Amino acid sequence: MGRGHMARRNTNRRVGIADVAEKAGVSHATVSRVMNGNAAVDPGIAARVRAAAAELKYQPNPVGRSLALGKTDTIGIVVPDLANPTFQAILRGLSIAAAQDGYRVLIADSSEVTSEEAILAGEARRRCDGVVLCAPRMADAELEELAPTLHPLVLINRTTIATNTPSLSVDYGQGIQELAQHLVSLGHRRLVFLSGPEHSASNRQRLVGLDQFRAEHPEIELQMLHGGSNFDSGHESTEAIIASGATGILAFNDLVAMGLLSGLHERGVRVPEDISVTGFDDIPFAKYTTPPLTTAAVPINELGSLAWRRMREQIQQAGETTTQAQDEFSPRMEIRKSTAAPALKPAS
Amino acid sequence: MGRGHMARRNTNRRVGIADVAEKAGVSHATVSRVMNGNAAVDPGIAARVRAAAAELKYQPNPVGRSLALGKTDTIGIVVPDLANPTFQAILRGLSIAAAQDGYRVLIADSSEVTSEEAILAGEARRRCDGVVLCAPRMADAELEELAPTLHPLVLINRTTIATNTPSLSVDYGQGIQELAQHLVSLGHRRLVFLSGPEHSASNRQRLVGLDQFRAEHPEIELQMLHGGSNFDSGHESTEAIIASGATGILAFNDLVAMGLLSGLHERGVRVPEDISVTGFDDIPFAKYTTPPLTTAAVPINELGSLAWRRMREQIQQAGETTTQAQDEFSPRMEIRKSTAAPALKPAS
C-alpha cells in the first residue's frame, strides 16, 4: 500500500485542461490561450504551461472543442455502395485532400437503400461541418427538398435547380456518344447498350446521349438491354449479348464490362475479334483486364479532391449564399484493346 | 459596438432543445427525458413535447450529446492505403456492421507514411469511442507502446504481447505454403516468391512460411524476388520473372499477380501454359482476370464485420480488462485457371 494515496484518477479519467492548469499554477483559460496561441500570454507563463502540457501528454478533447467552436473539423460523405470502385476512389481522394487541411471524413454507406439516404445525410450533417452526397437514385424532388437543409453540401453527379449548391458531374451523355462513335468508326453497325440501374441519374444521361446518337446515325442499329451496375450483372447478360447478334457492346460501366468480358471468355467468344466491348469510368483495373478495356475515363481521383475544394470554399465563406461552381467533366476516350474492327460478316 | 444588435444570431442558429422546451412550455430537462425515454414523464406532457419537437423538426445536437454522455457513437479506422482493395473491403464490412448498431466510422488514411500512423490513431481515438488499426509496417516496439493508449482497440494483422487487445489476423505463412504446395503437386520444380514491402508484417509471415516449406522440400528451387504490393510493382517485375526461368510464381498478393499477368500477356508469355501464377487475398477482381487467378482467399468481408464485433465487445465491457480474443483466419485455397502443370522442359 506504499503508494495507496496515489490512487490516480488518471486511470479512469483522461487528462484535461484543468490538470494542466493546476500543474502550471494558472487558470484553465490561460492554458487554452497558450494551446491555441490566440491571445498574448507572458512568455514565461506560456513556457510553464507548455511544459506542464507536455509532461502530462495533454491533448485537448475534440468534443469539448467542437462544442465551444461550433465546428467539428469533419465532413461526411454519403455513398450508395462502398464496394463500387468509383465511390472508393472519390472517398479516397476526398479523404486525402481533406486531411491536408486538417479535416477528417465520416462515412455513411446507404447500401443502395435509397430511402435511407436522406436520413443518413441529415445525420451526417449534424455531426459534421458539411456533407458530400452521392445519391444517384434519389428522386429529384427529394433531393431538391433535402439540399438546403444540408448546406455546406457538395453533390456528385446530381444538380439542383437552385444554383447555390456546388456539384461535380461527369458528362455521361457525351462520353457514351463518343464511345458509340468510336465503335461506328471502326466499322460496327449493330450496337447494344447494356444499361445500368433504371433510376440511376447517370444512366438517364447515357440514354439521352444515345438518343442523340441515334438521331445522328439513323443507319446504325442500337439495341437496349437492361442490366445492373456490377460485375455479376455484366456476367449474367452474356447470353443475351451473344443472342443480340451485335458486334459492339456499350457496357454501363467498367464493372459491367469486366463481368461481360469474363462471360464472353467462358463462352469462347473472342474480344475484340468477335465482339468489341467498351466500359465507362476507367477504374484502375480497366487497363489490366485481358484485353485491356476501351473506356471513357472519368478523372476519378480528381473528383474527390475537387469535391473537397468546393466544400472548403463553402465552409470558409460561411454565411453568404453565393452561387456555386457547377463543375462538369468531359470523359476522355481511353482506346485500348477490347475494341477493334468487326470481322467481316458472312453475307446472310 | 452595439450590443443589442449583435445579441442574437438566432437567424442562422439551429433549433435547440431550449426552443422545444419553450414551445412545449416545459423545462429543457423534460424535453431531454422525453427524447431519450429515460425517466417517466406524464403522457400528456410527453405528447406535447413530441409534438413541439416534430413541428420544429428538432434533432438533438450530437456534439452536445457526446460531451454529456462521454461517447461519440463513432469508431475510427486507420488504414495505410485506401487504394488497396483489402482495406477497402475491411472498411466496408466494418462500416456496415457498425451502422447496424448505430455507430459510424471515421476514416484516417496514413498514405503509407508509417511515421504518421501513431499520431493519426491517437487523434482518431480522441474523437471516437475506439479505433481499428491497420498498420502493417509499424515497428513492433512502437505498436506495443501505442496500443494501451488506444484502448478500445482492434488490431488487424498485428498482435501485441499483452493479451488484452483483440486482434484479427490471417495465417499468411500457412496460405503461402499451401500455394507453394499446390504448384509443386502440379509438377513445378522452380518457384519464385515475388515478395512484398520489406517491413510489412504479413510479408515476414509469408517468408517464415516459405522457410518452412523449403525445409520440407529441399528438392524444390525457390528464388526470392523483391517487389511491392500493388499492380505496378507486379508489372515491373515481369522481366525479372521471365529471366528467372521459374515456372511457378507466388505473387505477394492479387494486385501484384494481376500486374504480372498483364505484363506476361504483353510479352506473349502464356499463363498457365508457360508460367503459373498465384495471388493472395482473393479480392473481388481475382476471379475475373484472364485467366482467373488461383489464390489464397482471406475472408475479406468477414474481417470487417468481425472487427466491429470485437470492438463492440470492448465498448460494452468498458473498464474491465479481460483477455481478448485473438482471431486467426486460415486462408482457403481458391484454385482457378492461372495455375496448371508446367510444360515439359526441353532438356538443357
Added chain:
DNA sequence: ACGCTCCGAGAAAACGCTTTCTCATGATTC
C-alpha cells in the same frame, strides 16, 4: 505624483445536451 491607457490573467459565461438533486403534489397507509 497622479491619472491615463495597455496588457495580461483569472472569473465566469457560453456551447447543447444529460442527469442528479430537490421539492411540490397527490396518493397511500395506519
Added chain:
DNA sequence: GAATCATGAGAAAGCGTTTTCTCGGAGCGT
C-alpha cells in the same frame, strides 16, 4: 386525518473547451 411515499418536473450541476468580461498592475505622459 396526519404521516409516509411515490411520482414527476424544474433547477442546477456537470461534460471540456473557448471566449468574453473584468480587473489589478505596470508603463507612460504631464
